[in-house]
Amino acid sequence: MSLNVEILHSKSLKPVVTVQVGSSANVLDVKKAIQAQKSYLYPDRIMLRLEATGKPLKDEEKVSGNVKLYFKDLGPQVGWTTVFLTEYAGPLVIYLIFYLRPAFIYGSRSVKYQDVTNLACACWVFHYAKRLLETIFVHRFSHATMPIRNIFKNSFYYWGFAAFVAYFNNHPLYTPAAFGSLQIYIGFFGFLFNELGNLSIHLALRDLRPAGSKVRKIPFPTSNPFTFLFNFVSCPNYTYEIGSWIFFSIMTQSLPAFLFTLAGGYQMVIWALGKHRNYRREFEKYPRGRKAIFPFLL
Amino acid sequence: MSGDSKISEKKSLKLSDYYLILYNVILTVGWSLILYVTVQTGLTWKTQNDVLTSKNLYKNNEFLLQIFQTAALLEVVHAAIGIVRSNPVLVFVQVLSRITVVWFVAYPFESPRSSVGILVVCTAWSFAEIIRYVYYALNIIGKIPYFITWCRYSFFIALYPIGVTGELICMYYAAKYLEPLNIRKRYSFLLPNNLNISFDIYYFFILTMLLYIPVFPILYKHMLAQREKILNGPSKKAKKQE
Numbered sequence: 001m002s003l004n005v006e007i008l009h010s011k012s013l014k015p016v017v018t019v020q021v022g023s024s025a026n027v028l029d030v031k032k033a034i035q036a037q038k039s040y041l042y043p044d045r046i047m048l049r050l051e052a053t054g055k056p057l058k059d060e061e062k063v064s065g066n067v068k069l070y071f072k073d074l075g076p077q078v079g080w081t082t083v084f085l086t087e088y089a090g091p092l093v094i095y096l097i098f099y100l101r102p103a104f105i106y107g108s109r110s111v112k113y114q115d116v117t118n119l120a121c122a123c124w125v126f127h128y129a130k131r132l133l134e135t136i137f138v139h140r141f142s143h144a145t146m147p148i149r150n151i152f153k154n155s156f157y158y159w160g161f162a163a164f165v166a167y168f169n170n171h172p173l174y175t176p177a178a179f180g181s182l183q184i185y186i187g188f189f190g191f192l193f194n195e196l197g198n199l200s201i202h203l204a205l206r207d208l209r210p211a212g213s214k215v216r217k218i219p220f221p222t223s224n225p226f227t228f229l230f231n232f233v234s235c236p237n238y239t240y241e242i243g244s245w246i247f248f249s250i251m252t253q254s255l256p257a258f259l260f261t262l263a264g265g266y267q268m269v270i271w272a273l274g275k276h277r278n279y280r281r282e283f284e285k286y287p288r289g290r291k292a293i294f295p296f297l298l
Numbered sequence: 299m300s301g302d303s304k305i306s307e308k309k310s311l312k313l314s315d316y317y318l319i320l321y322n323v324i325l326t327v328g329w330s331l332i333l334y335v336t337v338q339t340g341l342t343w344k345t346q347n348d349v350l351t352s353k354n355l356y357k358n359n360e361f362l363l364q365i366f367q368t369a370a371l372l373e374v375v376h377a378a379i380g381i382v383r384s385n386p387v388l389v390f391v392q393v394l395s396r397i398t399v400v401w402f403v404a405y406p407f408e409s410p411r412s413s414v415g416i417l418v419v420c421t422a423w424s425f426a427e428i429i430r431y432v433y434y435a436l437n438i439i440g441k442i443p444y445f446i447t448w449c450r451y452s453f454f455i456a457l458y459p460i461g462v463t464g465e466l467i468c469m470y471y472a473a474k475y476l477e478p479l480n481i482r483k484r485y486s487f488l489l490p491n492n493l494n495i496s497f498d499i500y501y502f503f504i505l506t507m508l509l510y511i512p513v514f515p516i517l518y519k520h521m522l523a524q525r526e527k528i529l530n531g532p533s534k535k536a537k538k539q540e
Contacts, residue, residue: 168496173489255495 005030005063010052010070021063028059030069044145047072084135087154092128093163095121098166106172114150114176116184120169120252123191127244130199138202140209142216161260168256177253187251194243200226201237218283231287232295234276238268239293269293302455314447315438321372322435326428328366333424335359336417352416356404359420367400367423392517396423398475398506399465406485409475410468418464426457451525458521473503 003023007016007030009035031043047059063069066221097104099121101206102111168174177183204227208217219234221227229236245261269292292298311319341356347353377386399419403410410416433450436442476482476499485499493532 168489168494171489171494175490175492175494178492253492253494255493 003063004067005033006068007034007048007071008068010047010049010072013052016071023064024154025063026059027057027061027063030063031059034071040075041073043140044077044207045074047074072163074147076148078148078151079145080139080141080143081135083146083154084139084153085132086151087158088128088131088135090155090159092125092132094159094162095124095128095166098163098170102172105167105170111170111172113170114174115175116252117170117174119184119188120248123188123248123251130195134199134202138206140206140211142209142214157263161263165254165256165260169252169254175253177251183253186249187247187249190247191244191251192200194240194247197226197229197240198237198244200224201229201240204230205237216282218279218286231290233272233293234279235268235272235293238272239295242268242293246268269298273298304324309436311341317378318381319438320437321376322431322438326431326435327367328362328369329424329427329431332359332362332366332420333428335362336424337418340417349417350414351412352414352420353412356411356421359416360415361402363400363420364405366427367396369395376464388517388520391513395474395510397461403468403503407472410471413467413471415464415467415471417449418467419461422457422461422464426454426461447454448529451521451528454521455525458518462510466510469503469507471499473507476503502507 002020003025004018004020006018008014009016017034017037019030019037021029021033025033027048028043030048031046032042034046035041035043043059049055049072050057054070057069099117152240177187204222204224205219207222208219209215219230221230226240227236230238233239242261242265245257245264249255249258249261272293276290280286335358336355339358340349341351343349343353373382373384374390374393375388376382377384377389396419399410404416429446429449433442433446436446476485482498482500487495487497489496
């Protein structure tokens with residue numbers, strides 16, 4: 001027995017196509033059937049809903065009985081890995097251009113770098129190399145794709161800020177820490193601590209999701225002491241990330257780096273609140289005292 | 299330059315509408331004064347050089363321009379609290395460039411004040427604003443002749459680019475004055491400093507002028523779309539409610 005599913009446009013409410021699927025079909029099968037008729041509409045770029053403005057249906061959900069579904073074209077999609085690699089390779093290369101070829105940027109004035117300038121470059125490169133490697137070897141994404149314009153939007157943000165921070169941090173007139181080496185050491189070790197914390201959380205989240213699956217579980221602290229933050233917040237990876245940039249800003253005594261921290265922090269707070277809400281909605285037994293990103297606060 | 303009132307002719311006026319009528323009437327009078335002063339000053343000019351330096355015009359109009367252009371910031375508030383149906387961000391961007399010219403270009407620097415840019419902005423702004431505020435005021439009470447609506451959604455086609463040209467002329471003169479390092483230093487925050495950041499007023503003006511390239515078409519297209527909607531909209535009824 002087969003099922004006729006009428007696909008309506010969620011804005012105009014006009015019929016798009018009618019597809020035939022087996023009686024035990026799920027949403028993904030419907031999407032594939034749509035693609036069979038309109039080849040440019042591959043499943044990742046299709047959103048289907050029961051109501052014109054309702055919640056998107058998940059690929060695994062069955063369509064039994066629902067003969068009308070509302071359709072939205074999400075636009076051309078691109079893989080998360082591609083987006084992440086583009087976003088993160090930019091800052092790495094851009095910062096290194098400023099650091100390695102200062103004459104090219106600032107004119108031919110001779111530059112004798114401060115120790116902290118070298119250290120800052122090492123931290124920056126470490127951070128983005130870590131992110132690139134994590135994207136390739138650690139992260140398991142629950143969504144395969146995102147809209148293609150994100151790649152431009154995100155790259156503009158990351159590349160722009162990289163140039164902004166790198167320009168001042170490698171400038172021949174750069175002023176090192178006002179409180180001397182103590183400030184630099186505090187900044188450096190604080191940065192390193194938070195980077196390790198961030199990596200630990202990413203590894204813990206990876207282990208939570210078996211390879212190739214889209215399973216979601218409640219994260220808890222593991223044997224790695226850095227993951228104890230899961231007792232207090234839903235997204236400790238962001239907590240550590242913000243920490244990294246605060247200490248980087250302290251070490252380099254750089255207002256541009258601090259502005260980057262604020263912009264990134266703002267975005268991460270929004271993401272964390274969203275993920276926190278999803279966790280609480282999805283899991284009845286989600287730990288009550290947990291906040292989204294800042295222990296006891298937010 | 300959007301700021302269309304929520305109300306249609308059938309409904310009775312709310313308190314906010316009385317306030318908006320008052321606001322629009324005051325601003326109409328204000329910009330009429332600016333136009334009057336502009337014409338009066340222009341009539342005293344004898345030589346081409348008087349025109350090219352907008353002789354005495356800034357001095358005569360300074361106070362009025364500062365008062366009535368700054369008042370336009372209230373329109374951002376009106377949009378934000380919802381007593382007019384406009385996008386507060388668009389309104390802010392539109393007001394921002396003029397506030398910049400009045401307070402950060404003409405007010406601190408002599409060279410834009412004695413440029414033809416002042417004549418251009420005083421003329422273009424006052425015509426544009428008078429027709430706009432008259433339109434808003436009449437729109438709230440719902441008795442608006444088609445002629446006014448047509449002017450409000452047609453004059454901008456010429457006045458808006460002219461005004462922008464005037465703003466750019468003023469900024470160009472400010473930037474030119476600021477270019478030498480010894481002058482630039484007075485208004486900038488340069489390296490080295492403990493925050494490791496710098497603000498260079500010369501480049502700030504260059505950047506601001508370059509920003510007109512992406513922003514102006516957005517606002518102009520927005521106005522053209524409004525014009526299309528209101529003058530050639532699907533029904534005449536809908537026309538009056540906008």
